[in-house]
Amino acid sequence: MAELVTALTVFALAVFVGFEVITKVPPTLHTPLMSGSNAISGITLIGAIIVCLVASSTLTLVLGSIAVALATVNVVGGFLVTHRMLAMFKSRKKD
């Protein structure tokens, strides 16, 4: 129970941090922000790696490998796509 309360505390505080961090973004950056935060949701990769490490059967190992792959696409693709979009804004600034 104590662990759950700690986890809930972390959860609640992180939600408030999320609201505060994000409310002041100019509309121009909403699309990159969406894809950037989408990349962060690929954090589930960490979970996928951990369940692989403690996998107890071939089935869970295979499923774990799939989970790692899916989450990695989310992370790698998300960050790269965000970078591509932002790079365009940046190159414009030099003109």
Next chain:
Amino acid sequence: MENLLYLLSACLLIIGLKMLGSPKTAVRGNAIGAVGMLIAAGVALLLSRDAGGAPLEISREALIAIGVGLAAGTLAGIIASQKVQMTAMPQMVALFNGLGGAASALVATIDLFNKKAGSSVELTLSVPAALSVLIGGVTLTGSAIAFAKLQGLIGGRPLVYPLQKPLNLLLLLGAIASCCWLAAEPLDSTPLYCLAGVAAILGVLSVLPIGGADMPVVISLLNSYSGLAASAAGFVLGNNILIIAGSLVGASGLILTKIMCKAMNRSLANVLFGAFGKAPEGAAEAPATASGGTVKSGSPDDAAMILDSASLVIIVPGYGMAVAQAQHATREMADLLQKNSCEVKYAIHPVAGRMPGHMNVLLAEADVPYDQLYDMDQINSEFSQADVALVIGANDVTNPAAKTDPSSPIYGMPILDVENARTVMVLKRSMNPGFAGVDNELYGRDNTMMIFGDAKETVTRIVSGLKDL
């Protein structure tokens, strides 16, 4: 040690997200976020401990499984991110999102599979596991439908059928019931499959009735869901970094969703359950002269002549411009007009393109200077002074019915007042209605000139027309 590194990673993710919010720091912010993610992944791989607190031995099999997954995912991610067109960005985000949701659902599932039969699983673990499967499943199939709609694989029009709302409500109740069942019997596979199935159907059926024009809102909401699914998986594994990063994304998706709904002057409930853009019976295929008025069409040369004598031109770019890849030609035209001492401004509707800010990205790609872009609130009063409002591939955001016709599905959405300009030029493929499936009475107005054809070709011909004058 590993918890300290996770804390560092969480801080980097938060700082990265914060920096993504300002144009000057966004590139670095994205990189910092990526570093945070890399650290977390490294810690998970090298410093994980078992339930007793002893360092985990990495078996060869586990190493292969993780290695294969990482390699395949990295390759696919790199290829997808480099190949995707800027116009297709929204569905790309939808796709990535769906995969993330699926991964979270899988993580919770595998964790349950890993528990030995007969061992006791507490509610503090089984409830978040059930939530993770439910939210992850809805995210996966909902994102898939959003992707299919934006990619044009299935029609953008909302799909409605009798008893839809009762059926969806029933499904939702079914999902809650399956959740409770799985939470009570976490080691039984029947409730697990049942919940996964119901979640998948729920995702499909809740996105299908939503029109293509509302997909940005849906994607943003699904982005929030995928974060919550990751967060729930974090509760299952007792891992703080998953909880923190997941809820960060959950909050950000919700904020963006709110902003988008506000731009369309509608409530989230209305978007999700309103079956917006439902085509009026029989009106769907009629290439009608809009609302009785006579439609006047002109040639690119006619347009060039009018533009040549204009002193203020406001360009209203829409998704159609981007699809036709007309943004570069448009900028060339704008350059010519400016040499002609004509002032050129771009009016950006909050939902122009397919996501908020999408049009800004597309125009930045074509090197259109920042300071020529104006938000709707800044520019709307200026249309009355403009000689020409040049609408390129935009439709619904210029439709006066949003102000005048309470029966219109887009009634109440703030629009760009292009009708106030002396001449309104509309570059459009045909008279077909826009993404929302609504006719535009603007096209029948006296001061409106329609120029039919491919936007890129039309603009290119206007450019050569301007050069010849």
